[in-house]
Amino acid sequence: MTGKRWAYEDFEEGASLDLGSKRVSAEEIVEFASEFDFQPMHLDEEAGRNSILGGLSASGWHTCAMFMRMLCDAFLLESTCQGAPGVDQVKWARPVLAGDTLTGRCTVLGKRLSRSRPQLGFVSLRAELFNQRGERVFELENTAMFLTRAGAGA
Template structure:
């Protein structure tokens, strides 16, 4: 097995990790909504414009899914991740519209080694996504579980 770049020890409190960018297309908004959140503002431009969202907009759950993909591509797939016990906070702050380009970062808030499983570290993170205008559209706080480098060897 190839050693993973990111283990528990590599997360530094206060560090910010870039998530890259993601262009959001109308087709993917409609595709996701058709299967998972079939509200009119996620399926039709006219319905979106008639809503308080101002246009065809991604479901909040779609925004979460796009964030997760960005997180995976940025570092999670190259880490000793063992999952997460859950999300502490998620907020959809502004609509994500067709044609938006998302960018974002993860900030490491705190970390500690598990008392019951010393091979496992818990990393508290705050993540935020922005649109191309620099407006915050999404924030999330959660804890990730990562193996220590020794346990992953």
Template sequence: MTGKTRAIGKTWAIGKTWAYEDFTEGASLDLGTKLVSAAEIIEFATEFDAQPMHLDEAAGKASILGGLAASGWHTCAMFMRMLCDAFLLDSTCQGAPGVDQVRWKKPVLAGDMLRGSTTVLAKRLSKSKPQLGFVTMRSELFNQRGESVFDLENTVMFLTRGAAA
């Protein structure tokens, strides 16, 4: 994805830094695509999740996953990179208080092309810090066959435009 985007109503447009006001309930954002390579699956697994199905093609094929498969935690990390590149790094984001739900629905295999999207479910201003808003999102990754392989729901904190100025 090239360029910076921000929410306007239920559509997305090229523009300036994202702030709390730019998020609209029901609006969706395309997170772009990501090709998953065998090398990166093995590199991540070697460092963080050294189970055989994440390190070796034959072991992956012998498992219920059906091939060299990304760790679920690697899938989370790839999602986070896609989210950062799509808009988060160009925002007033102050972090997140946690993740409400994460599901790994299908294996992410070497050679898969992931496509991501995020939908705004709700938003509210903080009662104790009115310059801070909470935006609840549902994010999903799909493989090249359009199958949902991952979904996540969480709330992210963003400064209001006035507080960010």
């Protein structure tokens, strides 16, 4: 659907949406952690190796931020998205280590139109990120709100 503005109607239950890939550098892990989550395993390679994480690892919140960027780049910025009422769950299944390459996908779990605002629809999604070995490192479930084509004036 490249080049198309995503609206509520474009999401089909069971569809899988590719989020592309992203290489994670040691520098960005330290930069994020220095400002937002300055635990030793996110700031120093040796501290990371000595932790249960096994190396310099991205904060879980950094992983969430990387996911959000991947989602925006994949389709969200070219959509009628009106935000989300919250996140139902987030899981950090494995550490994201310096040098990892993340790939992601979103699966449409379901959708429904708003009863009070018929120009608005709710799309339930499960997002997953995987490292270069195919191991799931992150999972998030939430519902996002998208305008219908008519609601967006398209």
